[in-house]
Amino acid sequence: MKFYDCSIAPSPRRVRVFMAEKGLEIPTQQVDLxxxxxxxxxxxxxxxxxxxxxxxxxxxxxxxxITAICRYLEELHPEPPLLGVDARDRAIVEMWQRRxxxxxxxxxxxxxxxxxxxxAERAMxxxxxxxxxxxxxxxxxxxxxxxxxxxxxxxxxxxxxxGPRYTIADISAMVAIDFAGWIKVTIPESCGDLRRWHxxxxxxxxxxA
Numbered sequence: 324m325k326f327y328d329c330s331i332a333p334s335p336r337r338v339r340v341f342m343a344e345k346g347l348e349i350p351t352q353q354v355d356l357x358x359x360x361x362x363x364x365x366x367x368x369x370x371x372x373x374x375x376x377x378x379x380x381x382x383x384x385x386x387x388x389i390t391a392i393c394r395y396l397e398e399l400h401p402e403p404p405l406l407g408v409d410a411r412d413r414a415i416v417e418m419w420q421r422r423x424x425x426x427x428x429x430x431x432x433x434x435x436x437x438x439x440x441x442x443a444e445r446a447m448x449x450x451x452x453x454x455x456x457x458x459x460x461x462x463x464x465x466x467x468x469x470x471x472x473x474x475x476x477x478x479x480x481x482x483x484x485x486g487p488r489y490t491i492a493d494i495s496a497m498v499a500i501d502f503a504g505w506i507k508v509t510i511p512e513s514c515g516d517l518r519r520w521h522x523x524x525x526x527x528x529x530x531x532a
Contacts, residue, residue, distance in 0.1 A: 326351045327369065327377040333428070333502040334389060335376035336532070340494045341393045343529035345400045349378070362450065373450045390420065393491055405491045412486070419485040419492040426470040427499035434463030434506045467503055468511075475514035482520075489524070497524045 326342075326349045328335045342349060354360050354375050361373045370377045370387040378392045379385050386392045397406045407413030436442045438460035444452045446459075474496060477484065484492040500510065500521055510518050524530060 324349050324381055325379045327354050327366070327375055327379070328352070329354050329356045329375045332356060332375060333498050334374065337389050337491075337494050337498050338376050338378070338392050339532035340498070340529045341405060341491060342396065343532035344403065344405060344489075344494075344527075345396060347396065347400060367450070371450065372448070374448045390491075405489070405494075407485075407490070408488075416485045416490045416492055419490075420495055423474075423484065423492055423495040423499060426473070427467065427496060428502065430463045430466035430470055431499060431502045431506060431508075432463070434460045434467065434508075435502075437463065438506070464506065464508060467499075467508060470499075471510060471514050471517055475517040478516040478520045483524075484520075489527075493520075493524050497521065497530065501525075 326335075326338070328339065328351050330353060354366060356375070360366060361375065367373060369379065369385045372387060374387070376389065376392060377385050377387050378395070380395075386395060394406060397404070407416040432448075436446045436448075437455045437457060443455060446453045446455045474484070481487070483489050484496050500517075503509070510521060
């Protein structure tokens with residue numbers, strides 16, 4: 324296998340943390356997003372969407388979506404379980420994973436890509452140009468505020484995002500909170516349970532991956 328990464332980008336970090344929790348070391352190639360290497364012909368052949376991460380399997384199959392990559396690795400290396408331990412638990416983990424992606428990660432990406440000058444023609448990831456919409460940047464910031472409030476309420480009654488165990492939902496939520504720092508948004512004082520959780524997951528060795 325070979326992992327196509329970008330050390331500065333939030334999306335592949337989710338997979339790196341997942342691999343670190345599993346104790347996996349996979350040969351890695353960095354893709355220079357700052358200089359547009361994701362649009363090079365060789366990378367388009369791997370992923371026509373022109374985004375990282377990509378995991379190329381031993382038979383040459385490219386996996387280009389984060390959850391798909393993590394699910395494949397979980398099948399090969401089930402311990403520790405990060406996607407759930409039975410049908411009920413897997414469904415709950417998937418539910419919270421989707422909520423984090425839709426309400427957290429997408430909100431930050433919306434705010435960041437629609438306000439950052441370097442993305443003036445790249446308001447959406449991928450090969451097609453798309454103009455920024457300033458109103459979406461403001462909406463993304465507001466949405467992320469709601470996300471932090473909702474997650475704080477959840478964590479008032481739960482040690483981790485999807486329940487009593489650390490899972491992929493915690494990885495995605497941690498990356499979302501850290502990504503929000505790019506738009507100068509931090510956990511508010513009113514979200515004490517969110518802050519407690521973030522300090523705990525950030526102290527895990529895998530968080531440095």
